[in-house]
Amino acid sequence: MTLLETQWRGMRSGKIALAALWVSLLGTQLSADQLRVLTSMPPGFYQPFVAAFSQKHPDVEVITLNKNTNASVDEILRGNERQFDVFWSSSPEAFELLQQNGHLATVAATGAPDVHSFAYSALGWTQKQTGTTAASAGWDALLAPEKAGAIAMARPSRSGSTHMVLERSLQVRGWQEGWAYLLELAGNLSTITARSFTVLDGVANGRFDIGLTIDFLAHSRAEEDLSFVYGTPVMVTTARIAVLADGKVPEQARTFVDFVVSDAGQRLLMTPEIARTPHAAHIRAEATAPYHQVLEDALTLNWLEYDAALASERYWAVNALFDAFVFEVFDARREAWRRLRVLEADLAAPSVAMHDIRRLLTTMPIAEDAVGNEGRATNANAFATLSERQETSLQEWRAASQALLNEADRLLKVLEAEQTSDLVREE
CATH class of the missing domain: 3.40.190.10 (Periplasmic binding protein-like II)
Structure with missing residues (x-):
């Protein structure tokens, strides 16, 4: 397979060598120093880093692809056919998933995954x-x-x-x-x-x-x-960057990652164009924007850390449950809430039926222990074609979602009919 489409934005002689890739690069011949970065970050974030890195390392050609986190994880889990060297994202559970499936490079001296925190977010x-x-x-x-x-x-x-x-x-x-x-x-x-x-x-x-x-x-x-x-x-999360196990230029990848977490890279985060809170404490101490202090206070309190490992275990299931109970029935759920609120505003006191409707609209009938790697809806093959187990679970969840909405609709109709009758009698 040849390179079908590459949108180059290359600027030579000390300028940025940058490209946005839109189609498969499988089979494309790589140049010796071509570094490929897959990121969910917007161009306004990563372009200043690429520019600064290219000034320090003009011999390394940096190619980037902006892709949402879930699609990026999907691509890497499928085998990283386009041979990206670096993955860069604000979603810590994405790195947990890649580590679990052996897609992160390891540090030779320690055997630990070659992944680094570079910023805080909330x-x-x-x-x-x-x-x-x-x-x-x-x-x-x-x-x-x-x-x-x-x-x-x-x-x-x-x-x-x-x-x-x-x-x-x-x-x-x-x-x-x-x-x-x-x-x-x-x-x-x-x-x-x-x-x-x-x-x-x-x-x-x-x-x-x-x-x-x-x-x-x-x-x-x-x-x-x-x-x-x-x-x-405020619940603080760490944004990360990692060297991928199946990239082609691991040394250049590590050089790029080292730059992002270096003092120069950390200070670049605080520019107005990027506006992020650095991970390095001594660089955060230089920050003056008000939002930096919000995160600093949250880190000091440290009342509850974001559990990326837990999130990664049920990554597919949580997204699929949202789709089944909200996204796929969005209009019906939103309309049910509108009707309930009309009744709540019109009636002097909430009835038992209104409490029942609210319960139906806020119930998740799927237990926590039924999802995740230890539950029935495993993350195995979560981002490619669904497994038979996932397909079965998804159909059951859709049916459960619809059943709750149907019962809420039935009770709403009863209350609405009673309210109409009361108005007629008053007239």
Whole structure:
């Protein structure tokens, strides 16, 4: 197979040698010093790093591909046919998955995976600028009825940062309460987008008021009048970069990774164009932007660390459950919440039936111990063709989701009919 399409953005003589790859490179002859980087980071993030690295190492040609985290993991698990040397992402569980499946290079001296933390991040939401002070608010604020139709999020199976929103809820609140929160939040969503960047675009152009996202994406677009609100309690995650086991230029890959975690690379994170919090404590001490202090305080409190290993064990299952209970039935679930809130606003006191409806709309009937590597819905082959076990589980989950919505619809119709009858009698 030959190289069918390569979109080069090469600039020689000390400028960036950069390309965006869109099709398979299987069978393409590699030059001796061609370094291939697969990343979920936006171009505004990685281009300054590539430029700075190329100035120090003009003999190394850097080629990058921007691809969402889940699709990147899928490609590597399938065999890394395009022979990427470096993987770079904000999703720590992605690296856990790659390590479990033997796709990370190891350090010769220790045998440890050649993966490094380079930045800290936290989750929350973006909105139009309200001030220069770093803001924070409880996640329950997003459940207020007046937020209905005002919130957007990306589909977790297409966005590593949004998958972390799911896991953050499940790890902080517990499995059942976490899903109850997410299923109620679905009632306030305006849309579910395909990419994280689209969420910020929608807030910037006024399509919706609030967008769930990760901090640095909002900070880097402050010039578009966007601000970021940290969801409290703040749960800090580490962004990572790793040398892949099946790349072609491991020495150049390690040189690139070393640059990213070096003092020069760490300081580059704090530029307004990138706006990230460095992992190195002595570099963080130089930070002046208000949001750096939010993460520093969260690291000091250290009340609960993000469990990337746990998230990796149930990575496919959590995304599939969200699809079955929210994404695939989005209109029906959102409409059920709208109808319930109309009844709650009109009736003086909630009835038993209304409590039952709310329970049906916030119930996750799939137990935590039924998913993950130890459960029935294993992660094996999670990103390629689904296994028979996964297909069976997915069909059962879809059926369970629909059954709950059907019963909620039945009870809503009963209450709505009773309310109509009461109004007729009053007339």
